[in-house]
């Protein structure tokens with residue numbers, strides 16, 4: 001039979017192991033989320049929207065806070081982390097609903113990339129806010145597990161630097177950095193090096209409706225253009241610095257048929273595509289995978305009308 005003291009020692013050890021393990025799960029999630037978001041913006045050239053920035057502001061400090069908390073085996077770490085992860089959870093869930101549903105008709109973001117723009121859509125549901133949502137959820141759950149292990153008496157459990165945590169914590173950081181560097185290196189050697197974002201200014205475009213075009217169809221195309229494309233290519237189609245180039249007086253548009261342009265817009269343009277001139281990526285369908293070929297066709301006819 002175990003003595004009470006031995007029982008206590010064993011349960012202490014289990015508590016310690018579960019609690020410690022969950023802190024490492026949170027650490028790994030925070031570092032993966034941080035490096036992943038840097039990968040999307042810095043390597044893939046996806047421009048972060050306003051809501052993306054809010055989530056970054058909540059996630060990036062956690063990479064440091066959790067690392068320090070693990071090193072000091074601070075039993076109060078969940079109280080520091082949960083406010084960040086729970087708010088992050090709310091923001092990323094809102095962001096995901098904005099992308100995938102019509103619950104929030106009014107757009108939260110009006111400047112730059114629309115928050116509803118979809119850069120990736122793996123398996124039809126995994127978007128960047130979805131990944132953030134998962135990361136915040138993993139961190140929240142890990143903190144709840146750590147909390148459920150019971151907070152030992154702070155008197156005999158004062159946080160202090162633990163040397164045994166140094167190697168695994170540094171390991172997580174180095175692993176994430178190495179993974180990021182490998183992707184960056186891969187991009188640098190594979191794709192043509194993108195030049196700094198210099199979108200050529202274009203002259204003002206002429207009248208919208210050229211002879212022979214149906215004005216009503218053009219009107220619908222113009223409405224969709226303003227809704228989907230204008231945030232990057234400008235209300236007047238003349239481009240916005242660092243977001244999208246000019247579609248007016250554009251040899252690219254002029255040289256292509258309607259079908260070719262619809263296919264190009266449908267596919268978007270990765271930052272490392274051979275014909276990308278700015279190193280900034282365009283999301284597939286301008287970030288709106290729900291647009292039909294007819295709708296893209298209507299938009300493309302408007303753009304072609306700017307390039308007689």
Ligand code: HEC
Nearest residue numbers: 228229232243244252265275276277278280281282285286
């Ligand atoms: C999130 C920003 C963004 C949105 C939204 C967007 N684009 Fe783009 N678009 C870009 C970027 C960036 C490029 C590539 C610039 C480069 O190659 O350097 C581009 C390139 C293009 C090109 C090729 C132009 C050329 O000269 O090579 C066309 C055509 C185009 N977009 C049409 C559209 C249409 C139509 C929509 C709306 C359905 C749209 N874009 C929405 C950012 C965007």
